[in-house]
Amino acid sequence: MKKTEKAKAIAKKPSTGIVLGKGSRALRLSSPVMTASGTFGYGLEFSPYMKLEKLGAICVKGLSLRPREGNPPPRTVETPCGMLNAIGLQNVGVDVFIDSKLPKLRKYKTKVIANIFGETASEYAELAKRLDDAKGVHALEINISCPNVKKGGMAFGTDPKEAARVVRAVRAVTGKHVMTKLSPNVTDIRVMARAVEDAGSDSISLINTLTGMAIDINKRRPVLTTKIGGLSGPAIKPVALRMVWEAAGVVKIPVVGIGGIVTAEDAIEFLLAGASAVQVGTANFLTPNASEKVADGIAAYMKKHNIGSVRKLVGALN
Amino acid sequence: MKKTEKAKAIAKKPSTGIVLGKGSRALRLSSPVMTASGTFGYGLEFSPYMKLEKLGAICVKGLSLRPREGNPPPRTVETPCGMLNAIGLQNVGVDVFIDSKLPKLRKYKTKVIANIFGETASEYAELAKRLDDAKGVHALEINISCPNVKKGGMAFGTDPKEAARVVRAVRAVTGKHVMTKLSPNVTDIRVMARAVEDAGSDSISLINTLTGMAIDINKRRPVLTTKIGGLSGPAIKPVALRMVWEAAGVVKIPVVGIGGIVTAEDAIEFLLAGASAVQVGTANFLTPNASEKVADGIAAYMKKHNIGSVRKLVGALN
Amino acid sequence: MKEAIIIENKALGADYFLISLKWALAPKVRPGQFVMLRVTGSMDPLLRRPFSVYNTDGDTVELLYKVVGKGTTILSSLNPGDDVDLLGPLGKGFSIPGGMLGKSRLLMVAGGVGIAPFYHLGRSIKDSDCDNLLIYGARTKRDTVVVKPFKDIGVKIKIATEDGSRGTKGLVTGLLESEMHCGDIVYACGPSLMLKAVAEMAEDKGVRCLVSLERAMACGIGVCLGCALRTVSHRPGRVLKDDRTYQMVCSDGPVFDSRDVDWDKI
C-alpha cells in the first residue's frame, strides 16, 4: 500500500468512539461494546480468548461491601434461547476487588466499570466512596435490579422513589460517572428511567434479567433453590429492545442497551433504538470472544453502510 | 381383552377432567388443555389436523363489537425462540361469530370460550351481553391485556382499578363463567390477580404476550408497522411460569397457565406451579396438533407416575 | 404435518438447492401451492418456512430453494435419510381463469427463486395447444439454475440477466414489453417490485395477470392472521374499511389476481 492510500484507508476507518455523559464525568469509550456485569468475571479470565482492548469497557461482577457466598446450587438452568440464573451475587467484596483484581485489570487499555450492589442506600454510598479513589475504576454501575437477593435489589429497581434515593446517595459521594442499571420487571420503564435521570445519574443501562422460573417435573421442584431466577440471553432481546427504545425516548442522558445481544446485528438494533452503547452478557458464555466479534461486526457494518461515526447510528431509525 | 381386564384398564386410565370455578358458573373441562385465543382461529381450521374433542376448551380469536380490520402488515416477525405479533385484533366481530362460526363449532364436543375485547368497560359489557345467551359459548375470557391496539387493551391490563372495573361490568351482565386474562407487563402480577378476583372473576388466565420490538437494521426501521408487538412462544415460558406461580399463590380462584407451552412437559410445569389448566398458543403454528399432543402427553405422564387425577398435579410442588 | 424423508439435497450453485422428499401427500399438490417446512426439532428457528412446490412425482415432492438465512442454511445442511416435517399442501395455487385454458397463451414471469412454482405449472400445461412462454429473470448467469429442466419439458424460455451474462441484459420487464400480448394470461412470481411492474404492464395492456406473493408467515393455514395483504377486492368474510380489505396470503393466496392487490401498500 502506498502512503497516501494508507492514509486514506485510515481516514475511512469508521470511528467507533463514543462519549457517555458530559464534563468531568464523561465516560470516553473507544468502542460502544462493553461486557455485562456477572458474565465476564473480573475481565482477566477472558484475556486468553480475546483482546480486551477491543472493548469500550468491562463491567465487573457485582460488588458488595463484604464478600458474599451466593446461593446454594443449582444456580443456573437453561431455558429456550435463554438461561435462568440465581447466583446470588457471590463476589469477593469491594476491598479484595480493589486490592487484588484491579491492579491486574489496570494493565489493559480498556475502561473498567464497577457494578455495585447494597442492601441499603447507605451501603451503596459506602461502596461508591471506597471506589471513588480507586485508580482504574472509570465508572460505577448501580445495580438496583438484581432479582437474586432477598434484601434490597429488586425493591430499589421497581420503585422510582427508592431508585432515586439510591442514585442520590451514590451521586453525593462520587465524582465518577454513575450509570444506573434498570430492572425490566416494571410496568413502565420510562418512569424508572426518568426517576434516576432526575436523581443525577449520568447514564442508564438496561435491561437486567427478567424474573422467571423453571420446574423439574420429575423431582416436582423448582430447578433453582431460590425458586425464581433471572432470565437472560437471546430470548429476552425483543423485550430489552423495546425498553431501551422507550427509555431513550424520554431521557436526555445516554442509554446503554443490554439483553440477548449475541451478534453485531443484535447490537446495531439496540444502537438504532437509541442506545449509545451496548453490553454483551450471556453471549460471553457461548463464545468467550463474543464481545470482540460484536465490536468487529459493528465496525464492518459501519464501513459497509458508509457510516463515519458510531454516533450517527444512535437512535437513527428512519 | 376379557371384560374384567377392560374394566380394570378403564379404572386405571387417569382422569384428566377438571372443573374451573363453582356452582352454576363452573366450567367443566374434559382435559386441562385448551388452545389460546388468536392462535387457533375459530377452532374449525384445525379439524383436519386433530381431534378437537381432545381439548378441554377452545378459546376463539378475540372478538370485538364491530368487525376490526387489524394492523397493516408486516404483522409478525420471528425472534429467538419466539415471535412478535401485531395483528391488531382483526376479527369478524361478535355478531358474525355468533351467526356463522358458532353453529359449526357447536358440533364438536368441546367447550368454547369467547375471548372478548373492548375499548371501554361498557363495550366489554355489551359484548358479554350479546354472548350471554349464545348457545355453545361456555365461558367468556376477558382480554384486558392486548398490547396491539391503541385504545383500551393494555391500560386495562396494567392498572388494577381499571381491570376490576372491566371485570365488574362483565360480571354484572353475564351468568357465564368469566375468565380474566392478565398482562405480564406489570411490576407485580399478584396485585392484578387479586384485583380481578375481588371484582368477581371466576378464574384468571395468564400470560398474554410481553411487549417487545424488533428492528430491521438494513431498512433501519422497526419490523412491525406498529413498532411494538407482543412476544409469545417458548422464549417467554420462564416468565409465564413465574407469574402463574405467583398468581396462584395469592388467589383462590383457578388459574389457567399460558406462555410458551409446546410439549406436555411444559404444560406439567404450569400445572405443578399451580395452574388448574393450560392454554397452548404459538405452538399451534409449529405443529397444528400440538395441543392434542400436549393433552396425550399429560395423560401419559400421569399414567407413568401413577397419578389418578389431574387435580393431584395442580400446585403439587414438593 | 406429515413427515417427509430427504432423498436428495443438491446444491445447484449460487446458493440454490433442489431438495427431493418422499412425502405421502405429494400427489395432492396443485401447481402454485406451497408447503410449510420445519427444518429442525429445535425451537430456534421457531417457525416453519414456506416453500413453493417445484415439482411432484408420485410420492416425491421437490422444492427449489435459495439459502438466505437461518432456516435455509440449516435446510441446506441436511442429508438424504434425514426427515423433515412438511405441512401442506397449502394455499390455492394457480388457477386457470375459467375457460381460458387452451385458448390463451400462458406467459410465466419469474424473478430469481420465483421460478420455483413454474416447473410444476409448466408440467401440468405441457399438453396444451398454446405456445406458452417462460420469462426468467436473474441477476447473473450463475443464478439461472434451472433452465434445462424447463427445456426438457418443452417449455419455451427467454432469459434476462441484470448483467447480461445470459440472455437479454436487463430486467424481465424489458423482455415482457415485447412479449406480452393481448389475450395472454400472465402468471408472475418473484420480488414484490417486479410483480408490481408486471401487474402495471398487464393492466396497461388489458392482460389478465396472476401474481404469487410472499409474506412472513407464522401458521400458513389462515389462523394467525399474520400474512395480511391489502387488497382492493371485496371477497366475502373479510373486514372492510376505505373500500379495502385484508386477505391472507397463505390461505386466500399465495396467488392473487393482480387487479385485487393494493400495489401502493405492498
Add this chain to the structure above:
Amino acid sequence: MKEAIIIENKALGADYFLISLKWALAPKVRPGQFVMLRVTGSMDPLLRRPFSVYNTDGDTVELLYKVVGKGTTILSSLNPGDDVDLLGPLGKGFSIPGGMLGKSRLLMVAGGVGIAPFYHLGRSIKDSDCDNLLIYGARTKRDTVVVKPFKDIGVKIKIATEDGSRGTKGLVTGLLESEMHCGDIVYACGPSLMLKAVAEMAEDKGVRCLVSLERAMACGIGVCLGCALRTVSHRPGRVLKDDRTYQMVCSDGPVFDSRDVDWDKI
C-alpha cells in the same frame, strides 16, 4: 473455542456414542479435563455442553457420550466432516497426589458414562509399575460399551451390572468393598450418589479418593459462578460462612479430593 471437525461419530449401542474430532488443541488435554462443546449454531439449545475427554491421539480428541436430551441428540445426528465448536481443555483434571505415582495402586471407579475420563487416564498410567484396576458399574450388559478398549491398553477391569447380566450383580460399591485396600488411590466418576458412597467407603478405610463431579454449567471457565459446589475445604480466594465454601466445579474441579466435598449438600 477452536473449531473441530468430526472424523467419526459412532453409535456404540444403549444410547452411547464415541465421537472423534480433529482438534488443534487435542495434545494439550490432561486426563480428567473436559471440553465444552457447542452442538449447533442455533440458539436452542443455547449453552455449550460439557464432556470429559475420553482419549487424545495427536490432533484427535475422542469423547464418549450418552444421549440424554436435546444437546446430545443433536450431537448424535452429526456426521463426519461437520464441524463443532470446542472450548477447552478445561478444569484441572486428575492429579496424582504428590509422590504417590508408582507407589500406590490406582483404583478407578466408574458408573455409567462416568467411565469416560478413565481411558485417557488409563493410557497415561499404563507404564506405571502398579497393578491398577478399573471397576466399572453399569445397569446392564448392554451399557458396558467400552470394556475392550481398556483391556487393549492393559487396564485390569472388573464389572458390576445392576441386573447381573455381566460381571458381578449389584452396584460398584459391592465390588469395591473387597477391592479397596489401604494405600490405594481411588479415582471415581459417576452419579453423585455413587460418588458419595465411594467417598464414604474410602474415608472409612483411610484411602485417598478423588472424585470427578458434574454440575449444570453455563460458561465452563469460572466466570458465571453457576456450577458452585459446597466444600468443606478452605482454599484461598473463596468466600466462607459456617466454615464452608463454594468452589466452582468447572475451574476448581471437576476433580475434587473427596474429603473436601460437602456430601450432605451434594
